[in-house]
Amino acid sequence: MSDVAGAATTKRARRNGAGRYGRLGQVVNELDDRLGVAKGGRTFLDKIFPDHWSFMLGEIALYSFLVLLVTGIFLTLYYVPSSAVVTYHGPYLPLDGQRVTQAFESTVNLSFSVRAGLLMRQMHHWACDIFVGALVVHMARVFFTGAFRKPRELNWTIGVTLLTLAIANGFLGYSLPDDLVSGTGIRIAYSILLSIPLVGTYLAFWVFGGNFPGTAIIPRFFILHVLIIPLVILGLVGAHLALLVRQKHTQFPGPGREENNVVGSPMFPVFMAKTTGYLFGVSGVIALLGAFAQINPIWQFGPYDASRISYAVQPDFYMGFLDGALRIFPAWSFMGFGHTIPLEVTIPAVILPGLLFGLAYAWPALERRVTGDHAIHHLLDRPSWRPKRTAAGVAALALLSALFIASSTDVIANFFHVSLNTVLWAMRVIVVLSPFVAYPITYKICKELQGVHGAGKRKTPNLVLRTDEGEYVAEPTPAYPEDVHQELEPTPVPTFIEEAGVEAEAATPGVRIVER
Amino acid sequence: MSDESRxxxxxxxxxxxxxxxxxxxxNPHVxxxxxxxxMVVGTLCTAGFGAAFWVNAKPWILGATLGGGLLFLGLGLIAWGKYxxxxxxxxxxxxxxxxxxxxxxGLASVLVDRGASVIRRRPLLGGLLGGGMGIFGIVALFPLLRSLGPLPKGTLFHTDWRKGSYLVDQTGRRIHEGDLAVGSIVTVFPEGTENTDRGQAVDQTVLIRLSNENYVTQKGRATWGPKGYVAYSKLCTHLGCPVGLYEQQLQLLVCPCHxxxxNVTDGAMPTFGPAPRPLPQLPLYIDGEGYLRAQADYDQPVGPGFWERGRS
Structure with a gap:
């Protein structure tokens, strides 16, 4: 084909395209001329998302992160990251005349004097709690269904890193208002750094710019919280999603669902409608929580003063397991050879989380080694098919839950009118036993489920019949009509839809030949 | 344009x-x-949010309209997509x-063969580049860390308590021997530090009056508790929270954190919980005018444990 003819063809095609698809077709042509997006764009809009409720857990995390970004940007406009001491004069009279840091003053002011400031602050805090919670639940889904297996180990690693960063950034943000409760939290973090053998004092001094509290910590936490860690999280979220698109979704096995395909709804328009609605829904719920559920009323705690303490010292929920571990670990300080190793801090607050997260990172490799399974998997497991993995996961969750409960020993003792000593010892026993009790029970349940015919489906009654010889036989009755699978044969996403009655252009119905 | 694209x-x-x-x-119509x-409710709520914002309504009205608007529009969109x-x-x-x-x-051979041939021909340059980059990494890392803060040196071993420091309360008032009734407690600082960060964070001390008589909390501390006044560092030896609760009946200082x-009658020995060491005791004396003063600094580092702390 000569160049002139080629140009003419292209021109004709462009005109045709513009004619058939109007303005939008013209925009597509112009974009494709410059960026070559037609093919990739269509592949992207054709991407199939499996229809299973458990796949939306990660979306909750993603959308609460978006809410965090939006509300966080609002908050940075008013928050002042400074430890400079000022005298508070403002609308909240109980604090009038108190010496507070600018960080605290600006947080109180943005809560009371900035329009929608309190709402944005509470939404930010709620979104953070939901973000971390959704990450944990999403991670549990991925773990129990074996979605982390080859080829997705890298995405699992990114996910564990995201959880670590989310927890760290949550703690930093919780510290920024410089109120009495969060200040105590910072002091505990400082003491945990101090406890690390050999390098602890240097680490603590470098993080805090000297002895506690100093004036460096608020600006440093601020820049980490609003810029550095969010950027890393944003980059990793991008990588997480890019890998998801590149490797395509996993799916549960079922009719028509094989290792070499993905069955579900296309990106455009079905998934896009659902997920955008979901973004709105998640944001809406966070806004309602921000409206009706008070969170972190710092003006009631008062400004941080290192020599004061509040009785209600509680971290956010995702720090609970660490607090619980610190409470119940015995006072085993090692002293010898001229050195002190505060094991009562190092083990529960450094080694324990290190082991837990290290195990999470290492799990895909560990499982490959133990099972010898190096194959590529795109079809998910039901948890009961892998009793050992499921039992191990439940054991870890049981340990974390027991540690979390241990973070409220004083509340439990007070509520049930039992001695703190009893609660402490009970929690020590429960924490140590929980994984060892959870593992065999879960294992047994999984094994039982494997033996149950049609587990996970609705039970139908058995019909017991007596034969003429007097023998009894049990026969399952037919399944309920609505339980019978009536799914249609899956089809590739149609590029175009022929109106009924309109004469098809092409020789074969359902196929259209276009010139490119 | 290539031929394939046509x-x-x-x-x-x-x-x-x-x-x-x-x-x-x-029933699609239903x-x-x-x-x-x-969607109508969602749109109305969203408009309501705008109105509420305009008139600066209470935060819960702002949140309810914003949340309702987003939630109802979202539910509508989800239902549209789903049904x-x-x-x-x-x-x-x-x-x-x-x-x-x-x-x-192909890729492996590019990396291995092509790369190796370059290195094999110029091993000296390869070694120099590797060494240089390695040293750059170390040099970049350590001064960067070092500039973050001072070295700890001895700062963790001392407080601002000196021989003769007056005990003052948070307002800076000196404590007189007649100020506290038996069973009372007050937080004190060395005079001049009561409003400083370091005073509040490191020097904070609890002063408790246990009796009217000279009180000996442990062997070797015969003169430390004149007229029943004993003073302990307020920093918990577990994680440095202020030991802010005093259980008067049991004569226990309790840390609210963990x-x-x-036990204040026994040299603040830990009787419960994760704290591994007693609170250091501040030796006191009463001067001629009846004011409480410190005999010396604490005889050991206050607060939580760390590597260089040693045995005491």
Whole structure:
């Protein structure tokens, strides 16, 4: 084909395209001329998302992160990251005349004097709690269904890193208002750094710019919280999603669902409608929580003063397991050879989380080694098919839950009118036993489920019949009509839809030949 | 434009009456009406949010209208996608990500053969580059860390208590021997530090009056508790929280963070909880005018443990 003819063809095609698809077709042509997006764009809009409720857990995390970004940007406009001491004069009279840091003053002011400031602050805090919670639940889904297996180990690693960063950034943000409760939290973090053998004092001094509290910590936490860690999280979220698109979704096995395909709804328009609605829904719920559920009323705690303490010292929920571990670990300080190793801090607050997260990172490799399974998997497991993995996961969750409960020993003792000593010892026993009790029970349940015919489906009654010889036989009755699978044969996403009655252009119905 | 891009291609389509394009709702019209209702409510709430913002309404009204608007619009959109859009199922093929053996060998040989040949010809340059980059890494890392803060040196071993320091309360008032009744407690600082960060964070001390008589909390501290006044560092030896609760009946100091308890009649020995060491005691004396003063600094580091702390 000569160049002139080629140009003419292209021109004709462009005109045709513009004619058939109007303005939008013209925009597509112009974009494709410059960026070559037609093919990739269509592949992207054709991407199939499996229809299973458990796949939306990660979306909750993603959308609460978006809410965090939006509300966080609002908050940075008013928050002042400074430890400079000022005298508070403002609308909240109980604090009038108190010496507070600018960080605290600006947080109180943005809560009371900035329009929608309190709402944005509470939404930010709620979104953070939901973000971390959704990450944990999403991670549990991925773990129990074996979605982390080859080829997705890298995405699992990114996910564990995201959880670590989310927890760290949550703690930093919780510290920024410089109120009495969060200040105590910072002091505990400082003491945990101090406890690390050999390098602890240097680490603590470098993080805090000297002895506690100093004036460096608020600006440093601020820049980490609003810029550095969010950027890393944003980059990793991008990588997480890019890998998801590149490797395509996993799916549960079922009719028509094989290792070499993905069955579900296309990106455009079905998934896009659902997920955008979901973004709105998640944001809406966070806004309602921000409206009706008070969170972190710092003006009631008062400004941080290192020599004061509040009785209600509680971290956010995702720090609970660490607090619980610190409470119940015995006072085993090692002293010898001229050195002190505060094991009562190092083990529960450094080694324990290190082991837990290290195990999470290492799990895909560990499982490959133990099972010898190096194959590529795109079809998910039901948890009961892998009793050992499921039992191990439940054991870890049981340990974390027991540690979390241990973070409220004083509340439990007070509520049930039992001695703190009893609660402490009970929690020590429960924490140590929980994984060892959870593992065999879960294992047994999984094994039982494997033996149950049609587990996970609705039970139908058995019909017991007596034969003429007097023998009894049990026969399952037919399944309920609505339980019978009536799914249609899956089809590739149609590029175009022929109106009924309109004469098809092409020789074969359902196929259209276009010139490119 | 390449020739391939001009080749005619076939696009797959479906007839409009294909069952997979039908909505999954049994009564699409009813569902459509419900969704329309949700969206109307959502739009009204959103408009209400704008109005509430304009008149600077209470935060809960702002949140309720914003949240309601987003939630109802979201529910409508989800329902539209779930019940009224083509129910499918649709499928796409999953092609293996792995390339064939030849492609893999190609990449491996580029990395190994081509790279190795460059290094093999100029081993000196390779070694120098590696060494230089390594040293750069170390040099970049350590001064960067070092500039973050001072070295700890001895600062963790001392407080601002000196021989003769007056005990003052948070307002800076000196404590006189007649100020506290038996069983009372007050937080004190060395005079001049009561409003400083370091005073509040490091020097904070609890002063308790246990009796009217000279009180000996432990052997070797015969003169430390004149007229029943004993003083302990207020920093919990577990994680440095202020030991802010005093259980008067049991004569226990309690840390609210992790419930460590210290017996004030027995040199603040820990009796419960994770704290491993007693609170250091500040030796006191009463001067000629009746003011409480410190005999010396604490005889050991205050607060939580650390590597260089030593045995005491």
């Amino acid at each position: 080749t005619p291609v076939a696009l797959a389509g479906l007839r409009a009456d294909d069952p997979r394009l039908e909505p999954s709702a049994r 569902v459509e009406a419900v969704i329309a209702g949700l 009224l859009m083509p129910r499918g199922p649709f499928v796409e093929e999953r092609h293996p990500l792995a390339n064939d053996e030849a492609e893999r060998e 419930q460590s308890m210290f």
